Amino acid sequence: MNTARYIERRIASGLLLLLAVSLLSFSLSALAPGSFLDEMKLNPQISPETFTALRAQYGLDQPIALRYAHWLRAALHGDLGFSFAYNAPVSSLIWNRCSNTLLLTGTATFLVWLLAVPLGILSAAKGGWLDRICSFGSSLLLSVPEIVIALALLAFVVRSGRLPIGGMASLNAEDFSLTQRIRDTVLHLVVPAAALVLAALPIVLRHTRTAMAEVLQAPFIKAATGHGIFRARLLLRHALPAAASPLISLFGFSIAGLLSASLLIEVITGWPGLGPLFLESIFARDFQVVIAVVMVSSALLVVGNLMSDLLLYAVDPRIRLE
Amino acid sequence: MPYSVIFTNSIFTTETRGQLLISKSGNFETYKRVLKRFSITRLRNFPITKCLLCLRVSVVNWILFCVALPVVAASAAQPLQKGEDIQVEPGLTGNYGGTLVVGQRSEPKTLNPVLAADAPSREVIGRINADLIHINRYTQKTEPALASSWKMSSDGRTFTLKLRRGLRFSDGQPFDADDVVFTFQVYLDEKVHSTQRDLLVIGGRPMTVTKVDAHTVRFELPQPYAAAERIFDSLAILPRHLLQSAYEQGKFAEVWNLNTPPSQIAGLGPFRVKQYVAGQRIVLERNPYYWKADSNKQRLPYLDEMAFIFAGNEDAQVMRFEARETDIINRFGPDNYSVLAKEQQDRDYQIQDLGPSLEFNFLVFNLNDVPADKFPDLVREQAWFRDLKFRQAVSAAIDRQAIVRLAYRGHGAALWGNESPADKLWVDQSLPHPERSLDHARELLKSAGFSWNSDGKLIDNQQKPVEFSIITGSSNAPRVKMATLIADDLSQLGITVHVVPLEFRAVVDRVFQSNNYEACIIGLGGADADPNPQMNVWLSNGGTHIWNLHEIHPATAWEAEVDGLMNQQMVTVNYKQRRRIYDRVQQLLAENLPVIFLATPDVLVGAKNNVGNFRPAVLDPYALWNADELYLRRQALASAR
Amino acid sequence: MSLPYHRDPLLEVSNLSVLYRGAGGQFCAAISHASFDIGAGEIVGVFGASGSGKTTLGLSILRLLPDSAQITAAALRFQGRDLLTLRHEQMRRVRGNEISIMYQEPMLALNPVMRVGEQIAEVFRAHHQVSNRECRERAAEFLQRVHLHKRADAFNAYPHELSGGERHRVVIAQALVCGPSLVIADEPTAGLDAALQNEILDLISELRRDLRVSFLLISHDHAVLDRMCDRTLEMSAGLLTDAAVVLGRNGRSSRPLPRMNAETSGSEQPLVRVSALSKSYQTRGLRFRRGPATGVLRNVDLSIPQDSTVALIGQSGSGKSTLARCLAMWEKPDAGEIELAGQDLLRLTPTELRQFRPRVQLVLQDSAASINPNLNAEQIVEEPLLIQNRGDKHTRRERARQLLEEIGFEPAMFERKPLEFSGGQRQRLAIARAMVLEPQLIIFDESTSGLDSETQQQVLALLAELKKTRRLSYLLISHDLHLVRDIADSILMMQDGSVVEGSREMLAGSTFRARSASAATGSGIALVESQ
DSSP: OOHHHHHHHHHHHHHHHHHHHHHHHHHHHHHSSSOTTHHHHTOTTSOHHHHHHHHHHHTTTSOHHHHHHHHHHHHHTTOOOEETTTTEEHHHHHHHHHHHHHHHHHHHHHHHHHHHHHHHHHHHHHOHHHHHHHHHHHHHHHHSOHHHHHHHHHHHHHHHOOSOOSSSSOTTGGGSOHHHHHHHHHHHHHHHHHHHHHHHHHHHHHHHHHHHHHHHTSHHHHHHHHTTOOHHHIIIIIIHHHHHHHHHHHHHHHHHHHHHHHHHHHHHHTOOSHHHHHHHHHHHTOHHHHHHHHHHHHHHHHHHHHHHHHHHHHHOTTGGGO | OHHHHHHHHHHHHHSOHHHHHHHHTTOHHHHHHHHHHHHHHHHHHSOHHHHHHHHHHHHHHHHHHHHHHHHHHHHSOOOOOTTOOOEEOTTOOOOOOOEEEEEESSOOOOOOTTTOOSHHHHHHHHHHOOOSEEEOTTTOSEEESSEEEEEEOTTSOEEEEEEOSSOBOTTSOBOOHHHHHHHHHHHHOGGGTOTTGGGGEETTEEOEEEEEETTEEEEEOSSOOTTGGGGGTTOOOOOHHHHHHHHHTTOGGGTTOTTSOGGGOOOSSSEEEEEEETTTEEEEEEOTTOSEEOTTSOBSOOOSEEEEEEOSSHHHHHHHHHTTSOSEEOOOOTHHHHHHHHTHHHHTEEEEEEEEOSOEEEEEEOOSOOOTTTOHHHHHHHHHHTOHHHHHHHHHHOOHHHIIIIISTTOEEEOSSSSOTTOTTTOOTTSOOOOOOHHHHHHHHHHTTOEEOTTSOEEOTTSOBOEEEEEEETTOHHHHHHHHHHHHHHHTTTOEEEEEEEOHHHHHIIIIIIOOOSEEEEEEOOSOSSSGGGHHHHSTTOTTOTTOTTOSSOSSHHHHHHHHHHHHHHHOOOHHHHHHHHHHHHHHHHHHOSEEEEEEEEEEEEEETTEETOOOOSSTTGGGTTTTTOEEOHHHHHSOO | OOOOOOSSEEEEEEEEEEEEEOTTSOEEEEEEEEEEEEETTOEEEEEEOTTSSHHHHHHHHTTOSOTTEEEEOSEEEETTEEGGGOOHHHHHHHBTTTEEEEOSOHHHHSOTTSOHHHHHHHHHHHHOOOOHHHHHHHHHHHHHHTTOTTSTTGGGOOGGGSOHHHHHHHHHHHHHTTOOSEEEEESTTTTOOHHHHHHHHHHHHHHHHHHTOEEEEEESOHHHHHHHOSEEEEEETTEEETTOOOTTOOOSOOSOOOOOOOOOOOSSOOSEEEEEEEEEEEEEOSTTSEEEEEEEEEEEEEEEOTTOEEEEEEOTTSSHHHHHHHHTTSSOOSEEEEEETTEEGGGOOHHHHHHHGGGEEEEOSOHHHHSOTTSOHHHHHHHHHHHTTOSOHHHHHHHHHHHHHHTTOOGGGTTOOGGGSOHHHHHHHHHHHHHTTOOSEEEEESTTTTSOHHHHHHHHHHHHHHHHTSOOEEEEEESOHHHHHHHOSEEEEEETTEEEEOOHHHHHSHHHHHHHHHHSHHHHHHHHHHO
8 A cells, every 4th residue: 555645544544533532522521410610509609690600601501512513613723622620721731731641651651661572572482480470470460450559659659758759840840950850850750650661561561472472483483493593683683573563553552551541640649741630620520621631642642553553564564565 | 061060960969959949048058058068078079180170060059159149039028118017916936938838639720819719729829819807717806907907887888998008019019999999890890700709799789899098998888797897808909000901801811820920920918929830839939028027027928938739639648748748738538637647756747636627517308399290209208308307307316426436537526507616606505416316216207107117117108118319429538428327327217228429510410400319418618607608508599508499488487587587697797696696597407407417527737847837727728827927947947858 | 417425424313203292291203213314415305295294304303393392313413413412502503504494385484574685694694703794795695596686676575575486595595595514495395386396496406516515305296306306215104214215106196086067057157257357566666655567467358157167377477366366356456347147346335345255265375374373163164154244153153063074174173273283174174264155156276286285186076075065166276287187177377467268178289288388397297298
């Protein structure tokens, strides 16, 4: 297939997906009971008239279809809406939190692959106790929800007192020099990133192991052994590229998984990303923010998948055959 | 040059952050010591060849310091000026310096005092703004603030306030009566949709404000209003010079959000905004023009800075306090009390149980007139709920002490009426506190025509078993526990109760919107220690008349009496008379049980031991109400944070 | 064609036994007490049916068997060194450098994601401490030696971009690039048509002459062994018949094949009619850029009558497989018409196409690659029914079992996975899978060419058997004239993308003989012999 058309098609399907996501999240938000203003009902000092006036001002009295149409038209012009709670445009809320989330997810993704691929290769190639430890460890980690991992890490950190408990930077971080700031951010990253890595590692590890084990059984690897290729080179130069295709596909998925897991971890560890904003907005029924966060995460996902598709296209000559 | 920069960094890493902070904030002595120590250690530890470099580093530091000095000076407290009407707090002492770190559950949403509705925003806004007349959270009585004195006319309808002279907003601009008039114009503007507007509307008509002279304003009330001076509490006085143009362009809703540059925000509170980092923290710095001083005539506040860091949830807030990352924890749940109490000694902080709060939790039955075709079961059940004897029986069967013990882990108080013991001035001490009595409950049920079938289940006179469900907000763990305890208590009467925890907004939606519930546990209150905030709960046509929202006229005789009493207390200026009227309201409510009062949680706060003048109160904002007086003891400043 | 035979042996094997440890811990012998030797420059052949242990013999010399195999031998000496006592690293230095191995099925033995030049260079790099450039130069040199230099982009091609013959050449280059003294060649010509087989064998002879290298040639094809080897050993059920020279036997069974065209009702319209079919491919230029188009099919016309067996022969690269793919609508032709029972396939809507799919089935040469290795036999046969959503779970299973029995599987084999079957059994499985949807036409694209002749006969007999009870047509694509002659009702020949009509009668005629000799040189000789 022609490369340009391939990319075009992937982008088009990504955009369609985003549209579907927006429609779905809008309908779901309409189904959720209560509205942003409900909390005011509990305040005896606010009269029902004020409440109705506010409702009209926020446009909450309009039918959902009309609200969706308004939103869609604005979104097409790059306007993600207006947050009721923050009295500010949603985009101003999202962008710097988005970069924090990307920092966390990016670090975690990097670490996960950095750890999982060599471990997976070794455990597929060596077998024995290493394989058994990896498979036991990954089963164990798989069965523990990431919340529990994060809480356990936090509890440990509180006890030890060596690491900061939450947030992303120390209070006086702006007084720091660049290297200190980096060090400070890294220290703050440890807990959330470790929780994410521990949650995602077993999946990637297992896939790597399976893909490698399968390739190591392939005739061409036996042939390469027969040609006297070094073991290490055999693994890295011969087997790994051949096993890469499923892993690259998994890469797209792993970004998705890490992104959704990170929203949760962020809430628990106080990382100032999209997660806390998202959760709070859901509880506050600040749906413009909720939908915007969903859209941004979906867009990140689509981009991640597109990247892995293109990478696959570039790496595996067999894909280009059709 | 890059090399020396890197070198500088490595030196700074050897220093603790606390000292660095102090050095930046102008504590000259400490800074000199810090520098001296570098030089000495450097010289000792490094070969001679590096000494020169070291010297250069010191020079760089000195230059940095000199650059920093003017910046620091700008935010240092201004000496008291002649003609400035400063309020001196007798007996108050403390020392300057430091940053107080407070953990917040969630981040503030706005810095606009007129529109802010959420607790974290108000917590921050309250530190950067001031009101005309303030309620002292400790004494629960009013005290002068921006208005140094006030006078009410004999008919109770005219209020004349004298403003302090020579005051400045935190940006240095002077404050006068025009700012007050402008402020109230904004609050009263229907288009602005301030949530506080309804406070200023008395008997359906707004109060008016006029400027008498540059330092006198007069408020005209449409009718006499008891404790009118309390209204002014927490109504932030806005700087006209900054906000008028936006207001006139109809853009008031957009001003002072979190993205507004700090220079555009000014108030009369002890602090002003220094920096906001989305999702992480908001840092306030000293307002150099603040209008209070301590007994040594030193201008308040003591603290250089106050930082609010956003923890995300209560557990994170507690953990960060436990790890000594924050200095004060402002209110936390009873479940965390024992966790924090265990480490008090080791970690050098103290936590306090301040006693009951103003919040009152209650069980409410749905007494709304709902359409029978839509809710046939509910309409049938309402025959029980409307029966006073049934409600009395339920109330008698509930073990309130158990609720306090189990739901609040002992950190709460049982309630038999709508006023919490925290409301020192208004709670009716003579209200009976009947013990739990299942026998009494059974008698009441029997006399109301209920009976028990062979299984021991309670049945009504239609032979239908008595069974209903209680909804409550799932995020409030104590309320869920209360519901479970009540279900258990009532099962001993043969009543089957299902506990249905729902997400908070879903509960509100059911109670206030769809009326699709049978019974609900919910809480109200916490605004002020005065009867007036509860007007809309007890007036039969009030918006928060929770058990029957759609009444236009009182449905029962006692409700009519409460209506009359509440309206009467509002215009009664004399405290003793007013109190007598309000006691009667409390008695009526306790007798007729429109809702079944359960319990109130205690206010739990904590602070590091080095926080001086820490005097938390049961009124919002609990530990932070005297933020201008809080200080960090000297040894705390000297030691590394 | 043999070289002078040097008496001191290069490789000396005596009493070699290979035991496989089974699941229960008991051992079963794959090779028992084999003894032979190979002299320098000698070509020794090993003949044997599939499963006789000849591949194991080849692998055991280089100690390439899995851990579950146990090798014992009185001696396994190569140039005086005992290979069994070498340490791992020493053994690695022998592999590919002194003794190298050519695996069967180059498509599988080559790394699919590595450029072939690089794969040759890799072998050289593993044994020589030289620069990257030298490795590549050496690889390029060997590409030249195996006559692949004519394709300018051969070095940078991926295996799937090469033809079958070219892949064989790459494997040969890999085996010889380090200049070994012994090459173990496992079925070096399997799956090639006669012409290519000749070319490859000639190439091997040529290289052997130039490089003075010994060969251990493993094959099931007597003709190959007869032609190449100085000596031939026969392997049967793990027993090596020492020096049992079986020269002169033809290897083909003389048993007459069952005729498939029972009764041609003749007059009906043909099942398939193809007219003016053309197809060309974009060759890939530099990355993301198009190269020039090359025509593969040029104005092909043909028709397949109902209930008949039509054979299509032709050299590799003549477009046979492309035609098959077009007929099965796996690929869309550029121009022309394909009619199936009067329906124009090229104008089908996607839904109609979906309904069409079951009516024409394609069985490929490499059944192992087209079967999901994770399913068992029963699931494999059931799968098409599941995809087409036919019947319920029970009837589907019933149908699959019935077919499996028909192709001669025991119930015990139903649960086995494809890799546990032999090549012949896998091929039958593929046939059963094609059959399960009751198609009108089954296309066999070199479906039997990877099999030894005995198995080939069995599979063909099965095809004939299956056809008896069903109304269906076969299109047999093959390079083997024998098969074609024996079972087909009519024969089509394909040359450079065009179809030349042939007939059974033509096969006997002298006009065809000349043409078929040019199309399939090797088999042409056999054809003359057997007449």
